[in-house]
Amino acid sequence: MAPEAVLSLKGVSYTYPGSEFPALSQIDLNIRRGEIVLVTGPAGAGKTTLCLAASGILYHDYGGTLKGSIAILGKDIRDYPGMAGIGREVGVVFDDAEAQLIFSTVEEEVASGLENLGLSRDEMHRRFHTVMEATGISDLADRAPHTLSGGQKQRVAIAATLALGTGILILDEPTAELDAAATATITDLLLRLSEEGVTVLIVEQKLNDLARIAGRTILIEGGAVVKKRITKTVLGRPGDSFRPPVPSQESVTTPIISIRGLTHHYEGVAALKGVDLEITSGEIVAIIGENGSGKTTLIKHLNGLLRPTEGSVLVDGLDATSAPTAELARHVGLVFQNPDTMLFAETVGDEVAFGLENIDPGHLCAEKVDAALQEVGLLHRKAVYPRALSRGERQRLAVACVIAMKPRVIALDEPTTGLDAQESAEIMETLGRLRRDGHTIIMVSHDMHLVEDCADRIVEMKDGRIVPGKRTPEEGPCPRSCSMSPGRASFTASTRSPN
Amino acid sequence: MQYVTREGIFHRLHPLTKLIFVIVVVILAVLTSDTAMLAVLTGLVLATAAVAGLARDLLRQVPLLIVLAASLLILTILISPDGVTLGYLVPAAVPVVGGIFPITAGAVDLALAMSLRFTAMIFAFQALVISTQPRELVYVMDYLRVPVDYTLMFLIALRFIPSLQLEGRRISEAQLARAYNPGRGPVGKIRGLVPILVPLIVNSLSKATVLGLTIDLRGYRSGMRTPMRNLTPGRADIIGFCCIGLLITGYLALLVL
Numbered sequence: 001m002a003p004e005a006v007l008s009l010k011g012v013s014y015t016y017p018g019s020e021f022p023a024l025s026q027i028d029l030n031i032r033r034g035e036i037v038l039v040t041g042p043a044g045a046g047k048t049t050l051c052l053a054a055s056g057i058l059y060h061d062y063g064g065t066l067k068g069s070i071a072i073l074g075k076d077i078r079d080y081p082g083m084a085g086i087g088r089e090v091g092v093v094f095d096d097a098e099a100q101l102i103f104s105t106v107e108e109e110v111a112s113g114l115e116n117l118g119l120s121r122d123e124m125h126r127r128f129h130t131v132m133e134a135t136g137i138s139d140l141a142d143r144a145p146h147t148l149s150g151g152q153k154q155r156v157a158i159a160a161t162l163a164l165g166t167g168i169l170i171l172d173e174p175t176a177e178l179d180a181a182a183t184a185t186i187t188d189l190l191l192r193l194s195e196e197g198v199t200v201l202i203v204e205q206k207l208n209d210l211a212r213i214a215g216r217t218i219l220i221e222g223g224a225v226v227k228k229r230i231t232k233t234v235l236g237r238p239g240d241s242f243r244p245p246v247p248s249q250e251s252v253t254t255p256i257i258s259i260r261g262l263t264h265h266y267e268g269v270a271a272l273k274g275v276d277l278e279i280t281s282g283e284i285v286a287i288i289g290e291n292g293s294g295k296t297t298l299i300k301h302l303n304g305l306l307r308p309t310e311g312s313v314l315v316d317g318l319d320a321t322s323a324p325t326a327e328l329a330r331h332v333g334l335v336f337q338n339p340d341t342m343l344f345a346e347t348v349g350d351e352v353a354f355g356l357e358n359i360d361p362g363h364l365c366a367e368k369v370d371a372a373l374q375e376v377g378l379l380h381r382k383a384v385y386p387r388a389l390s391r392g393e394r395q396r397l398a399v400a401c402v403i404a405m406k407p408r409v410i411a412l413d414e415p416t417t418g419l420d421a422q423e424s425a426e427i428m429e430t431l432g433r434l435r436r437d438g439h440t441i442i443m444v445s446h447d448m449h450l451v452e453d454c455a456d457r458i459v460e461m462k463d464g465r466i467v468p469g470k471r472t473p474e475e476g477p478c479p480r481s482c483s484m485s486p487g488r489a490s491f492t493a494s495t496r497s498p499n
Numbered sequence: 500m501q502y503v504t505r506e507g508i509f510h511r512l513h514p515l516t517k518l519i520f521v522i523v524v525v526i527l528a529v530l531t532s533d534t535a536m537l538a539v540l541t542g543l544v545l546a547t548a549a550v551a552g553l554a555r556d557l558l559r560q561v562p563l564l565i566v567l568a569a570s571l572l573i574l575t576i577l578i579s580p581d582g583v584t585l586g587y588l589v590p591a592a593v594p595v596v597g598g599i600f601p602i603t604a605g606a607v608d609l610a611l612a613m614s615l616r617f618t619a620m621i622f623a624f625q626a627l628v629i630s631t632q633p634r635e636l637v638y639v640m641d642y643l644r645v646p647v648d649y650t651l652m653f654l655i656a657l658r659f660i661p662s663l664q665l666e667g668r669r670i671s672e673a674q675l676a677r678a679y680n681p682g683r684g685p686v687g688k689i690r691g692l693v694p695i696l697v698p699l700i701v702n703s704l705s706k707a708t709v710l711g712l713t714i715d716l717r718g719y720r721s722g723m724r725t726p727m728r729n730l731t732p733g734r735a736d737i738i739g740f741c742c743i744g745l746l747i748t749g750y751l752a753l754l755v756l
Contacts, residue, residue: 057712087716099709102658102717104502108632111727115634116718124727142504146665164717305672329678341666342673344697354694358678387701401677 005030006199007054007168011068014053019064023049025224027068033167036190036200038214040207042420043392046223047203048095051172054201056086072168091166095173095418097154101145106137106156109145113164127163135159136185147267150177150337150414151291151446158186162193169193171202175210176417179290179446187213205420256281256409256440257302262311264297271297273464274311281408284431284441286451289461295444296337298461299411302442303328316408330359333402335412339394343386348378348397351386355405372404376430392423399430403439410434411442416450428454500625501661502632509551509630513732514639516739517627523743524623527750528616534608536753537615543746544622556629557622564621568614572607581605633657637719638726647720654719655710663703670698 008031014024023046031037041047052058056077059066070077072089080086094100103109110131114124132138135155140148145156154177161169169190175183187209190200194213204210211217219227257279264272272294279285287295300306301313304325313320316331336342345351352369373379376396381389386397395415402410412431416424424447431441432454445451451458460467509517527540548557576588580603588600627636633654640650671679674694681691 061708061712083712083715084718084720087718088721090716092712092716094709094712096706096709099706100713102654102710102713103633105504105632108502108634112634113717115638115725115727116721116723118721118723118725121725121727121729124725128727144501144504146661160717300672303676305675325675326678326680329676334676336669336673336676340702341670341698342677342694344694354679355677358680405678 004032005071006033006073007031007201008071008074009054009068010070012053012070013065013067014049014058015065016049017062017064023223024053025222027053027220027223027225029054029218029225031199031201033199034194034197035216036194036202036214038207038210038217039201039203039220040205040217041220041226043205043418043423044390045221047205047220048172049223050220051092051170051201051203055090055092055170056080057083057092060086087164087166089166090168090170091161091164093158093161093169093171093174095176097150097157097177098145100157100160101153104144105141106143106145106148107141109156110137110159110163113160117164127165131159131163134185134189135162136182147269149292149296150417151179151182154178155182155186155291162189167197168199169201171200173204173418174202175204177291177414177446179288180448181290183209205418255279256316257442258312258314259298259301260312262298262301262313263309264294264301264306265309266297271464272301272308275461275464275466277459277466279440279442281440282435282438284435284443284454284456286455286458287442287444287461288446288448288451288458289467291446293461294464295461296413297464299334299413299442299444302409302411303332303334305334326358329355329407330405331407332409332411333405333407335395335398335402335410335415337414337417339398340387342398342401343394345386347383348373348386348389349382351397352400352404355401359405368404368406372400375403375433376400377426392419392426395419395423395427396430399427403434408438409440409442411444413444414446415443416445416447424450500628501657503556503629505552505630507552507630508735509548509553509626511733511735512630512739513730513736514631514635515642516732516736517631518636518639520739520743521623521627523747525620527746528619531750531754532609532612534612534615536750537612537619540750541615541619541622544619544626547742548622548626551626551630553626553629557625560621560625564614564618567617568610571613572610575606575610575613576600576602579606579609581609628657635726635728635730638724638730641722641724647722651714651719654714655707658710659703662706663699666702667695667699670695670702673698 007029009027009029012024012027013022015022027050029037039047039050049058052062053066053070056070056072058064059070059077060080060083072080072086077086101109103112111124111128114127119127129138132141135158137152137155137159140152140156145153148156154174158171158174175186178186190202191213194200202210202214207217218225255278257277259275259277262272262275263270275294275298287298289295297306301308302315302320304320304323308321315328318328318331320328343351345354349369352372356365356368370379370382373382376399378393378396378400381393386394389397399412399415410431415427419427428450431443435441443451443455524540524544528537531537545554545557548554577600580601582603582605584601584603585607586602587598588602589596589598591598636657637650637654640653641647679694681688
């Protein structure tokens with residue numbers, strides 16, 4: 001171990017309990033005080049496992065077979081008295097932000113760790129306000145965590161960890177759900193912390209600004225380090241490879257969705273404030289905006305999951321303010337951000353068949369199931385247990401479940417969150433084909449590059465309203481978002497793990 | 500059932516005062532089977548909540564309490580017939596099976612007493628939970644020397660109630676978007692639960708690991724807890740204790756009389 005290394009992994013291999021194959025193989029990594037090390041790699045490469053190993057969680061909490069040595073501040077993790085002891089030195093932000101929010105208000109969430117450090121009340125207040133401001137969540141202090149958007153939850157989880165003031169931070173995809181502005185805030189904050197001597201280990205698939213601040217970027221694949229130091233030129237943009245074909249002329253003239261004066265209040269918060277939007281048939285429309293701007297609330301009105309407090313919503317000739325959700329589901333398919341909210345069946349085929357059975361009971365057509373799976377490239381996985389699929393495959397299965405029902409409109413909420421560049425490209429290719437077949441696609445995303453690459457029109461939301469002015473990708477995105485995302489990782493098919 | 504940010508008397512009370520209030524209500528409710536006394540006790544708890552601006556939150560539990568009371572009534576009619584017969588669960592006019600389950604005054608009285616007892620206890624506990632931040636409850640339990648494992652179990656249980664509700668709603672929305680039909684008839688309804696329950700259980704289990712780790716990493720076993728908010732008892736607590744004292748005195752007086 002190098003003398004100045006504060007986090008050191010030497011010959012670390014790990015096999016999960018019940019698994020035959022190692023998730024990590026012979027990892028050597030020394031991180032110096034104040035260094036930011038970025039670990040990247042395709043989905044299933046072992047990035048999360050590396051975070052769990054480095055923080056001592058695998059040894060103290062998971063069991064399994066751990067070989068090699070891991071030292072934190074020169075002390076072997078086996079010599080720490082459990083995670084409570086390691087927690088004094090290491091702060092960990094997990095990829096599932098929601099699961100690490102324990103309390104009933106944001107203020108309580110961030111203060112909770114501070115109260116266990118034996119600090120004076122003045123010091124606690126000072127540290128609390130510093131962290132809340134630095135992470136940009138001061139205005140959310142009284143909100144209940146469960147009412148926040150995905151990106152806001154992620155910032156609260158980061159703030160609660162930063163408040164602990166540990167010298168080492170291990171962050172698992174901390175910006176996956178953040179918009180460009182919030183990503184820049186967190187990136188700048190991490191840079192400042194590293195200058196103050198905090199050591200940071202981050203794993204992330206979409207590198208964005210993180211590559212800019214990282215001292216080293218390491219590529220792992222199949223549980224092993226394949227490149228110890230990758231340069232920023234490797235991290236170029238994927239280009240227009242998945243730009244969808246332009247729809248036929250007649251399909252872009254008929255309006256299929258018409259929203260007028262849509263207002264929605266939720267638990268005393270005005271989530272939408274008079275939204276007007278018209279979408280023509282065959283368009284790919286991207287809805288962008290900062291976390292909590294009302295994007296998800298808007299698309300939930302398209303199939304009756306939410307009903308307006310005021311205003312009208314017409315979808316494919318149906319009044320979505322009163323039509324039953326079961327009826328609207330035939331016209332509008334909604335793919336949720338997390339596919340795990342819907343997967344319950346024993347096989348991939350049964351999962352797709354569920355929706356078809358619902359809209360046409362007793363007339364299940366096996367060809368329709370196969371066609372939907374073929375469309376998303378999962379036909380060969382038809383007999384597999386859905387939760388055994390990779391994250392990207394599960395996302396594609398969620399798309400298959402919706403397109404099997406042949407809705408004219410397909411709305412997707414953050415369809416590429418948690419996916420690597422290759423998986424994102426596959427989803428986008430699928431959407432391109434669906435548009436060619438006459439579907440209208442509405443996509444909520446905070447990934448500006450994705451949106452630029454594939455949308456016909458970009459609708460920007462802010463504070464529950466649509467920002468005036470029609471924007472096409474050729475005109476460019478809003479200056480604020482664009483300037484904050486210089487590039488993202490691109491992994492060719494050859495660098496993907498074979499999972 | 501979770502903390503709600505609000506300005507009210509109950510929110511201003513020291514968490515220990517509120518905890519003692521709940522314990523006193525539970526003890527008083529358990530010690531008597533007199534329906535009149537239990538009705539007064541329930542009324543007092545509700546009145547206290549109303550003064551603190553929490554009545555509407557408590558009354559949301561009424562549908563659940565009605566189901567509970569109806570279940571208790573059927574149970575007592577079936578297993579504890581006592582006193583004057585007021586009628587029959589199956590009317591006497593029905594051939595063969597008519598009049599087999601007599602509804603007795605004793606059974607109704609017992610069901611009423613048990614329902615009121617549960618109502619008083621649930622109302623008091625809910626008033627505590629919605630007016631006290633979980634970390635303050637943790638602080639009080641530490642102060643009372645409750646072992647840290649039990650405190651953390653309590654914390655996780657409190658956290659999981661709203662979390663399960665939220666996850667359930669999210670899963671329900673995802674299935675409704677696939678034209679999910681909740682099912683008809685008893686068998687259909689049970690079968691219809693599968694698309695909701697399977698993801699709910701699997702997702703909750705996966706979140707539980709991260710939750711446990713987060714609690715450890717935030718130092719909840721450090722034993723060095725210092726509340727960021729000043730939790731010194733104030734004038735409201737003195738008034739609170741006087742009210743609790745009056746409640747106990749009145750209760751004892753009624754028992755003696």
